[in-house]
Structure formats: C-alpha cells, structure tokens
Amino acid sequence: MDTPKKKSGWSDQELEASVEAYLRMLGLEQSGQTFKKAEENRLLREGPLNKRSASSVEYRMQNISAVMEQMDLPRIVGYVSAKNIGTKMGGRIREILIDRNAETFRRGTKQSSPAAIFRPVELKSSKLNDAPEGILNPSRTSSASTKLARTLRIKNWVLEQSRGVCEGCDQAAPFLRPDGLPYLEVHHVKHLANHGSDEASNAVALCPNCHRRCHHSSDRADFTDSLYTKVKRLKPE
Numbered sequence: 001m002d003t004p005k006k007k008s009g010w011s012d013q014e015l016e017a018s019v020e021a022y023l024r025m026l027g028l029e030q031s032g033q034t035f036k037k038a039e040e041n042r043l044l045r046e047g048p049l050n051k052r053s054a055s056s057v058e059y060r061m062q063n064i065s066a067v068m069e070q071m072d073l074p075r076i077v078g079y080v081s082a083k084n085i086g087t088k089m090g091g092r093i094r095e096i097l098i099d100r101n102a103e104t105f106r107r108g109t110k111q112s113s114p115a116a117i118f119r120p121v122e123l124k125s126s127k128l129n130d131a132p133e134g135i136l137n138p139s140r141t142s143s144a145s146t147k148l149a150r151t152l153r154i155k156n157w158v159l160e161q162s163r164g165v166c167e168g169c170d171q172a173a174p175f176l177r178p179d180g181l182p183y184l185e186v187h188h189v190k191h192l193a194n195h196g197s198d199e200a201s202n203a204v205a206l207c208p209n210c211h212r213r214c215h216h217s218s219d220r221a222d223f224t225d226s227l228y229t230k231v232k233r234l235k236p237e
C-alpha cells in the first residue's frame with residue numbers, strides 16, 4: 001500500500017483530497033450550480049485536511065488554480081491563482097489533476113480541445129508495441145506542456161484499447177461523454193505521485209467506481225493486484 005511521503009509538508013492524500021474537492025466545485029460552477037467555498041473548506045478540514053487551517057486550504061486551492069492555468073484549463077472563478085508555487089508542489093498537483101481527468105474541463109475548439117485529442121478513432125486491435133512512447137520518469141523530462149501532450153496520447157491509446165469497457169469490472173462505461181465516446185477514466189496503477197511511469201504498461205481505463213476503488217477503498221491494494229493479473233499489458237513497477 002502507498003504510504004504518504006512527507007514532501008513540502010502536505011501528504012499525497014491531502015493533495016488528492018484538495019484536487020478532488022477543487023474539480024468537484026469546478027464541475028458545479030461549470031454546470032451553473034452554486035456552492036459555498038467556505039462550506040467546502042470546512043468540510044475538508046473536518047475530514048482529510050484536519051491538520052490544516054482555513055487559510056492554508058484556501059491557499060492550496062489558489063495553487064491548484066495556478067496549475068490549471070498552466071495546463072490551459074479553466075479555473076474556479078473564486079480562487080484566484082496563487083502563482084508563487086514551488087516546482088515540486090506544482091508537479092505533484094499536476095500529476096493528480098491528470099489522474100483525475102482534469103483535461104475534460106478544457107473548453108473551446110482550439111487544437112488541444114478534447115474533440116481533437118480524443119478524436120474518435122477506428123477501433124482496431126493493436127498490440128502493446130503500437131503503444132505511443134510514454135515517459136519513464138515523468139517528473140524529470142521536458143516541459144510541462146510537452147509532458148501533458150504525451151500523457152494525453154497515452155491516455156487516448158489506453159481508452160481505445162478498452163473499447164468502452166472498464167478494465168476493472170468489465171462493465172460498459174456508465175455513460176457517454178459530450179463528444180459521444182464512452183466515459184472512462186485513465187488511472188496510473190503505480191501512481192504518478194509515487195513516481196510511477198507514464199507508460200501504457202502502467203495505465204488502465206476504469207469506470208469512475210473502479211477508479212475510486214483504486215484510490216479510496218479498504219481493498220485498494222488487492223484490487224490493484226487483481227488489475228495486474230487481469231490486464232496483460234500492465235507491468236508491476
């Protein structure tokens with residue numbers, strides 16, 4: 001099981017909870033629903049962020065806004081970007097955002113829009129040899145945008161392989177995305193935050209339930225082991 005590493009004081013669990021709350025609020029905002037920042041902040045401090053003050057939670061949300069902007073993604077209007085964020089913290093937040101499919105919030109019709117990245121492709125059987133080149137050590141190579149583009153290529157390829165069926169529970173994706181493709185999430189089996197590689201041999205397409213199970217369930221270690229057994233292209237790292 002993953003143990004939280006002390007990096008910049010914030011554990012992986014704390015950052016993951018922050019990013020998840022952020023994306024949940026962003027989803028509400030973008031669908032025109034209301035939420036109270038102060039209330040969300042309080043709920044986080046009653047749960048996973050119980051060691052943090054209201055202002056440090058607020059500041060972390062502003063850091064996430066800064067990383068969202070770096071990734072050319074929309075941010076929550078109420079959380080102005082706090083840009084003086086360390087490279088390490090920025091990288092950790094970006095990896096969690098990628099794992100939680102933050103790029104599905106990308107809007108507009110620029111070349112980098114989801115429609116372009118996830119263009120419906122002819123589903124053909126392909127072998128691991130056809131997998132796009134990934135990144136063995138994502139945190140040490142190239143610029144943030146190059147890394148992101150490569151990550152998205154891997155994600156796209158893994159989604160194609162799944163043919164719309166969750167690789168965890170073998171059920172069809174629960175619903176379709178706005179572009180008509182099946183909604184599944186790509187999870188890095190050894191988490192990027194724990195220096196897992198950004199390779200097809202470390203990535204699975206999961207339904208939201210199975211993805212949550214990997215991160216939050218009591219049997220997450222066993223469930224992860226079952227993925228290695230079940231999905232042949234995966235290689236334990």
Ligand SMILES: [Zn+2]
Pocket residue numbers: 166167168169170171206207208209210211
């Ligand atoms: Zn599933």
Ligand SMILES: [Zn+2]
Pocket residue numbers: 099100186187188211214215
């Ligand atoms: Zn994940």
